[in-house]
Amino acid sequence: MSAPTVQDAGGHDGLEVLNLRKEYRSTGLFGRTRRTVRAVDGVDFHVPPGGSLGLVGESGCGKSTAARCILRLAEADSGSIRYEGLDVRAARGPALRMLRRRVQMVFQDPYSTLNPKRTIGQTLEEPLHVHGIASGRAAREAARALLGEVGLGTDAMERLPSEFSGGQRQRIGIARALILGPSLLIADEPVSALDVSVQAQILRLLDELRERRGLSFLFVSHDLGVVRHICDAVAVMYLGGIVERGPVREVFDAPLHPYTKILRAASPVPDPAARVTMMRIEGEIPSAAAPPPGCAFHARCPAAFARCSQERPLLREVVPGRAVACHLFP
Amino acid sequence: MTAQLEAPSSAGPRPSALAQAFRSNQTTWIGAILLAAVVLAAVLAPLLAPHDPLQQDILVRLEAPSAEHLLGTDAYGRDVLSRLMYGARISLLVGFASVIAAVTLGGALGIIAGYMGGVIDQLIMGVMDVLLSFPTLLLGLMVVAVLGASLENLIVAIAVTEMAPFARIARAPTLVLREQGFVEAGRALGFHPVRIMAVHILPNLVAELAVMASLWLATAIRTEASLSFIGLGVKPPTATWGGMIREGFENILDAPWLALFPSLAVLITVLALNLLGDGLRDAIDPKLRRE
Secondary structure, three states: OOOHHHHHHHOOOEEEEEEEEEEEEEEHHHHOOOEEEEEEEEEEEEEOOOOOOEEOOOEEEEEEHHHHOOOOOOOEEEEEEOOOOEOOOOOOOOOHHHHHHHHHOOOOOOOOOOOOOHHHHHHHHHHHHHOOOOOOHHHHHHHHHHHOOOOHHHHHOOOOOOHHHHHHHHHHHHHHHHOOOOOOEEOOOOOOOOOOHHHHHHHHHHHHHHHOOOOEEEEOOOOHHHHHHHOEEEEEEEOOEEOOOOOHHEEEEEEEHHHHHHHHHHHHOOOOOHHHHHHOOOOOOOOOOOOOOOOOOOOOOOOOHHHOOOOOOOOEEEEOEEEOOOOOOO | OOOHHHHOOOOOOOHHHHHHHHHHHHHHHHHHHHHHHHHHHHHHHHHOOOOOOOOOOOOOOOOOOOOOOOOOOOOOEEEEHHHHOOOHHHHHHHHHHHHHHHHHHHHHHHHHHHOOOOOHHHHHHHHHHHHHHHOHHHHHHHHHHOOOOOHHHHHHHHHHHHHHHHHHHHHHHHHHHHHHHHHHHHOOOOOOOHHHHHHHHHHHHHHHHHHHHHHHHHHHHHHHHHHHHHHOOOOOOOHHHHHHHHHOOOOOOOOOOHHHHHHHHHHHHHHHHHHHHHHHHHHHHHHHOOO
């Protein structure tokens, strides 16, 4: 799975993740390991400067864990994460502070993303104080300017999060992520908790910000429509590993991996001419604590054959720019 | 998603929990008024007390309540009402000081344990569990026995016995808050753990800690009285409620009011604090769920 394809070869700018692994252990009495969950099991991807990659998959597939490792909210077990030449996993002290300024996150739940006891002004100014970028009047001006940029009035400064709607809170969360001037924004399901009408507004805002600020995006989502709208490339994850990766239109218009096909068929297409083919996916996603041998997907795969239950397929480039981990594409 | 049921943005600032506590529950009022009376009597004791609490008068020993001595006199001829008012100062001082110490120390340890997790969590909560396994009075007794009986040691002893419940009360919501977006955002923004705990977690716990503090204040006052009763409190002749009950016991048949009035004082104060604490808790509990 971890064999680097051409696309993964070193020397890239932007975000580069190679063979990332993260396990969670639940320990029993006396520190004995009882269960090991391989949340992320050898994942490679690359987000070029100004590019946007969508990380899609069912809940529990490890997409959020991968994002958290890049932000150092979780510590990866092995693999390499580099951003703009900085070794993310080894960063500490000034390097880690620099990473905090360059990579920021937008969270899923608009209701817990803001401290209910702090005014919007306090929330936005605090990072500037902590990083010694601005204080007093200058910090207040920076926060005001950013509120305008995300489409809120400056009268929000003195108000508490409880006075805002979900969509407004998400705008404030985006403003907080941008206050340090990052170049990479990681968004973990930033619109999935919002009403559909509000979703579109937030997505448009993210699009505008990307254009205006030249941001790179890592977009974690289960919603293929959202990913299609906002990303140039997509990596489909299943049970801790990437099963297919490539440009977003090609992958969604002509999926190669059986899992991508099923995901694709399960998400509605706004095209009356499209033939409705209901593909059924059998069973539940297997437990990452007891992954099946061979291909992680073989138990649910409509195209599985004998080799699938014995040998784990590696992610390899089958068409230029597109990689698949499936024995159907040797 | 209860949060979405709230009218977004149109809802003004919510009424403070304190105001809510008094509006919805009359017994909270009774508690507040009783406590205010006790506090006032204690603070204004030098002005209000009809006699010097330490002045002995052999000629009027063990006198029943009268116009001159409203609550009678004790075995040394001292005015019981005056001693009760001065005793309230000791009880409230020990109670407030020990609870403030307990809430500060226990709250801080609970937040650290909950936020840091792992070995630190196990270590802190292990010590707290040991403290919790002793009966309050016995633990206080041990601390006073080791340190010696004095006002300061009494405060230390009671603070130690009450630290563990506050650590528990602070730890549980910290475990929830730790996973909240704004705490994660703070970490992603590179905030120091101390800042996250003090600025982002603590303010969201203050309401719960305050409710606990008002309830444990009652226990602290009871513990002080108990320790004084068994002679491990502030040394005589200083007036304390527990000490007065003990002295009154020696003459319980001849002058039952000697033990009765300080006991009533303890009862009223503890009742007032419990009523107040219950009211606050009722007002605050459902609120915390929603945020």
